[in-house]
Amino acid sequence: MERTSGKPVFEIEGLTKVYGEGETRVQALRGVSFTVQQGEMVAITGPSGSGKSTLLAMLGAVDNPTDGRILLEGVDLASLSDERRTLIRRRRIGFVFQAFNLLPVLSAIENVSLPLELDGVSATEANRRAADALQLVEMLQRREHLPGMLSGGEQQRVAIARALAIEPAIVLADEPTGNLDSVNSQRVMQLLRRLVDEQQQTVILVTHDPVVAAMADRNLRMQDGQLQGGEAIEQAVQREAAAAISTQRA
Ligand code: ADP
16 A cells, blocks of 8 residues: 655755864765655664664755755755755744754643744634644643653654644654654554554654664665665665666756
């Protein structure tokens, strides 16, 4: 059964990232290519220093690649002005972090509605959408709680609601279970799984945890700035296809 809609959300081609120069030069990404379809959950795994965070920063339009292309919903991020890129980051990408990053002086629902209000959505509408998102993560009953009154797992569910409230094309999660015990980690992963299966949400997450990675539809394993295994083969095929096309065009 085809579960995904088959619509590409991310098309990544030949992504390269170099930090620094001379003696401090580090090539963090060495030609990474892959596609993520709507309604897919993809886990990025690999040892420390292999380029996972760098890749996520590129996908989130937080930093620019040195070379290569990132198409988000068919739009080349490099072709956009800084202003447009900021808008895409704010409206199409939901971020979830290991440390939850909730504002401690705001209630759960205020944390979720804030990004909407900052983006110009009226307070009433932002409140309604925040309540819907909290309902989705089963945290509506805690809407008035401050983050400090919630468990780690509950805080992460609020953070996921905040990411979802903008109705993003993609949720990018950096070690979303990194600060959670195994019970809460399972709960958060089951929530993400449900969003993917029932809402056709698309999720890319970075994780060290093999149990978490096993819950994704697909694993991309990074090693020394490159994808390993099946994806490396897929990349080679794509490179050959691209070479064949450019030969045809020439
Ligand atoms: P991972 O997330 O898999 O641990 P990173 O993407 O953080 O890997 O890092 C990949 C490589 O790039 C590492 O060698 C790291 O030291 C280097 N690196 C990451 N960020 C920077 C930066 N801002 N400046 C210089 N080097 C960096």
